[in-house]
Amino acid sequence: MRIPPSRSRTLRGGTAAVAAAALVALGAVPALAADPEPDLGVGTIAPVEGLQPGSSFSTPLTFLNKGTAEVPEAWVTYAVSPGLKAEETHKNCTYYTIGSYDEMPASNVASCKIDQPLKPGVVYGTAKPVSLKALDSAFRDNLRVSIGVHEPGPDDGGSTEPVPGTGDPLTLVEKGPATDADRTNHPDAYARADVTAANTADFALTGDEKRGKVGEKVTATVKFANKGPARVQGLPDESVTTVDVRIPKGTSVVKPYDFCEAITKTHYRCGTSQSWVDVDGGESYPFVLRIDKAVGRTTGEVSFSGQERPFDRNAANDTAQIVIDTGKESDTSGSTGSGGSTGGTGGSDGGSANGGSGSTGSTTTAGGSADSGGSTAGGANPQTAGGNLAATGSDSTAPLLGMATAALAAGGGIVWAVRRRAAALAN
Numbered sequence: 001m002r003i004p005p006s007r008s009r010t011l012r013g014g015t016a017a018v019a020a021a022a023l024v025a026l027g028a029v030p031a032l033a034a035d036p037e038p039d040l041g042v043g044t045i046a047p048v049e050g051l052q053p054g055s056s057f058s059t060p061l062t063f064l065n066k067g068t069a070e071v072p073e074a075w076v077t078y079a080v081s082p083g084l085k086a087e088e089t090h091k092n093c094t095y096y097t098i099g100s101y102d103e104m105p106a107s108n109v110a111s112c113k114i115d116q117p118l119k120p121g122v123v124y125g126t127a128k129p130v131s132l133k134a135l136d137s138a139f140r141d142n143l144r145v146s147i148g149v150h151e152p153g154p155d156d157g158g159s160t161e162p163v164p165g166t167g168d169p170l171t172l173v174e175k176g177p178a179t180d181a182d183r184t185n186h187p188d189a190y191a192r193a194d195v196t197a198a199n200t201a202d203f204a205l206t207g208d209e210k211r212g213k214v215g216e217k218v219t220a221t222v223k224f225a226n227k228g229p230a231r232v233q234g235l236p237d238e239s240v241t242t243v244d245v246r247i248p249k250g251t252s253v254v255k256p257y258d259f260c261e262a263i264t265k266t267h268y269r270c271g272t273s274q275s276w277v278d279v280d281g282g283e284s285y286p287f288v289l290r291i292d293k294a295v296g297r298t299t300g301e302v303s304f305s306g307q308e309r310p311f312d313r314n315a316a317n318d319t320a321q322i323v324i325d326t327g328k329e330s331d332t333s334g335s336t337g338s339g340g341s342t343g344g345t346g347g348s349d350g351g352s353a354n355g356g357s358g359s360t361g362s363t364t365t366a367g368g369s370a371d372s373g374g375s376t377a378g379g380a381n382p383q384t385a386g387g388n389l390a391a392t393g394s395d396s397t398a399p400l401l402g403m404a405t406a407a408l409a410a411g412g413g414i415v416w417a418v419r420r421r422a423a424a425l426a427n
Contacts, residue, residue: 041186083138089165
């Protein structure tokens with residue numbers, strides 16, 4: 001079972017507190033002279049845009065020893081998000097995958113021992129650019145590079161077994177003495193660059209259909225899925241999308257899913273557990289509903305809300321329905337007068353929940369749901385597990401990222417609320 005993010009952060013915070021206390025205690029002991037930590041920098045990496053899935057690309061990397069002493073050896077590590085991988089391997093590098101943890105997605109890592117000295121004040125570059133490949137799922141990805149004097153280890157997510165490379169070693173060559181511009185261009189021992197591919201992803205919703213009698217409880221489950229081909233990465237700590245669920249008339253919510261928050265008594269908005277969604281990944285949102293009134297077949301609409309999805313070209317499956325067959329009034333009432341009265345009330349609701357008739361429960365007019373005025377897909381029947389769902393879009397990566405950033409910012413509160421509930425349940 002995955003540790004809730006808040007708990008992971010608590011454990012890390014406790015470890016940090018213990019370490020801080022130890023340092024305070026050591027302060028009472030006379031300090032011993034120690035060599036200064038090497039000051040190494042990674043050069044700024046240019047973003048890569050408009051890749052085609054399945055294509056390869058390469059990027060040059062530069063490094064600078066900003067200190068005053070020679071560094072005898074170093075470790076260069078480059079990591080890429082799940083839509084990318086190393087195309088060429090080097091025999092002085094090991095390759096492994098770190099699993100996702102907390103708010104961090106998985107990453108494919110290469111850790112390389114540079115067994116050569118780095119002179120102070122000299123800029124170095126890789127003898128050949130690092131070669132990477134965009135996978136079929138590539139879309140919003142990134143490259144992260146670091147340099148240090150200690151061998152890096154797996155992070156909190158754990159890792160697969162490291163596999164040594166087989167190609168020529170990754171080596172550095174001198175590019176010349178560092179200028180002031182070079183020092184500015186190598187500010188930290190870490191650098192990051194966005195890598196984007198021209199890809200699409202089909203976000204899909206499916207609904208559910210249940211039958212019951214007045215007073216009974218039923219569980220209707222709404223599902224969100226990413227049918228690919230792209231994996232979609234959003235902003236950290238923000239829901240990758242949100243789903244609006246409207247409850248069918250004649251029913252009430254006994255228990256909503258934890259990832260959902262109430263907008264009104266009949267309108268819920270659901271987020272995602274992470275800020276990314278893998279291909280064939282997604283969420284299920286079960287709602288426990290009580291049937292309060294026999295109104296025949298009654299529907300509630302399900303749809304994506306707020307976020308623009310220009311990467312999603314399939315608009316046919318971006319809505320679904322929850323359909324509840326509540327039975328006819330005559331099935332639940334021992335009094336003809338009572339049944340006629342309730343049926344008349346159903347008709348006065350606009351004929352949308354039960355076709356305006358207490359006796360027929362027409363499915364034809366149920367397609368025009370009282371909650372939404374009708375669904376663009378599926379009529380009175382829900383989109384079930386085999387259904388699809390998505391939205392229109394374009395190939396342009398730059399507008400895509402801008403639109404997605406604003407959209408995901410709107411859904412950020414959902415995933416925060418989800419994690420807060422998850423942490424509370426875990427405790």
